[in-house]
Amino acid sequence: MKILVTGGAGFLGARLARTLLARGRLQGQSIERLVIADQFPAPPDLASDPRVEVRTGPLLSQCADLAQESLGGVFHLASAVSGECELDFELGLRSNLDSTRALLDALRAAAGRSNAAVPRVVFSSSVAVFGPDPAVPLPKIVQDHTLPAPQTSYGTHKLICEHLVADYTRKGFIDGRSARLMTVTVRPGRPNGAASSFFSGIIREPLAGEEAICPVSPEVSHPVSSPQRTVDGLIAVFEADREAFLGRLALNLPALNVTVAQMLDALERVAGSAVRQRVKFVRDERIAGIVANWPQGAQGERALRLGLTPEAHFDDIIRQYIHDCASNPAALKGLAS
């Protein structure tokens, strides 16, 4: 089985690729080849795996070749992030809308050339498809069937691609489904300019011994998931029978709905009060305004039916991050030894 992971050099994509390679199998078949398509080079551990083929460059320019290939499955994660797309409208159109369309058309062309089964495709959508609608207030907890009303280009393009995936599937060109990712935390590295970036920052920076600024009040609630739980969700959505989706092909991945105060209580339990003290509250009206328009939580009834559940405690999400940092002591130098 040959699998394509777009965005496979990114934070989530690389974790997905590592998880797939460690499993060695997907949907009962052995993974012989794993193609990582990304505009950035793949991490060395992935690039050196004999099953991995790295293709570096914009996805849009890779699609003509993909139309000549026979793929067993696709995880389509490549995407510009929300903040970037608000600043650069063309970038959002190109990276999130045109690239997905070109990928779907390449898979359609490949399906037209061959008698093989069409590839299964998991599209990584986002909880950003939901936004406030003054006439129909956004429920505090969004469900699979909540009416999407995106308030960003990023959310708009994700929603549009969900509908393209559904229509290409209905027509028999692919076997597609869309998984709406929650805010994935704790992200490693530096703040990325996304309005949600502080959700990772208020955990990551204190653990590294640095001060962190929380721009919203402690009562703010948000749907989150750990990186590994998110990757496991993507794989489960891939492996599920189409019938399990009950017609609609987009579902919310499981979310732990948690307030900032609960996140910091968990940080104190896991890492001690000195670490928690490094978080200062300095309200940022711009960010607080954006976050006020977001759902306070999400539920994934269809995901639950696939056996997917959210983390039980935010403590587990922090522990996963600490475990991931085992080879990077600088990231944990704020922890009392």
Place this chain on the structure above:
Amino acid sequence: MKILVTGGAGFLGARLARTLLARGRLQGQSIERLVIADQFPAPPDLASDPRVEVRTGPLLSQCADLAQESLGGVFHLASAVSGECELDFELGLRSNLDSTRALLDALRAAAGRSNAAVPRVVFSSSVAVFGPDPAVPLPKIVQDHTLPAPQTSYGTHKLICEHLVADYTRKGFIDGRSARLMTVTVRPGRPNGAASSFFSGIIREPLAGEEAICPVSPEVSHPVSSPQRTVDGLIAVFEADREAFLGRLALNLPALNVTVAQMLDALERVAGSAVRQRVKFVRDERIAGIVANWPQGAQGERALRLGLTPEAHFDDIIRQYIHDCASNPAALKGLAS
């Protein structure tokens, strides 16, 4: 004021153009120029109006020039119909998705060149955005805020374009809104292959003295609107302040929700029992199956707030058709003189 009507040579587009020219004004301004863009030539009465400029050819190939223009308003009606798009997937993508995107990008480019106010844009969407969702049954009467789940490429592309129009508006490139058209009846001419074609046929053919086949049972209910009420709705949506939409920019146009039996009772009242007798019921499982997945009616709460109401009686819809046929006696030769 310069107005563009795409699809302006079509049945609805030409009626819209005639109505606009007869009014002479839109949104308090005089209409100096009305551009009719259509792949087919415009009717002679329109082409000969000194205010009209006819551009014949695919919309997609006209967009580069549109980017150099300054338009005060756009009615975007050009579209391949539902049945065609199911038979020819590429046609649907090109005519309904790519053309709309190219039009929006042309307007965006024009806005970037000029300091003038961005053009107001009415996109003609469709009740076809609604479809059945096994997990969340379609309500019998769809509302503005019913969750769309299109089951055709046509409905998918209409929904996608609604979201593009909303996002280009949010970004300030256009001042857009989307009006979801109900099934427009009575359409003149020949059956057009759309699954909904019989809704016009069971009125039009008997009035012309021909037998008509109704492929569904008399209890089938459907949301309809007359051509003129639909055109008036498009103009009202154009003229409404953006605030009247309360955030969400797509609304259902008013619908008269009526059963086939009620349509035929109206036909008998307006045209006599001999005319009604020309309708035979011969069930067509394919069409009946498609229609069974459609909403049985629609409500337009937001349209109502704009002062738009549906026809009170189907009789009025038939009378409008008879009035429209004044210059075409063959269309009415089934009427007792």
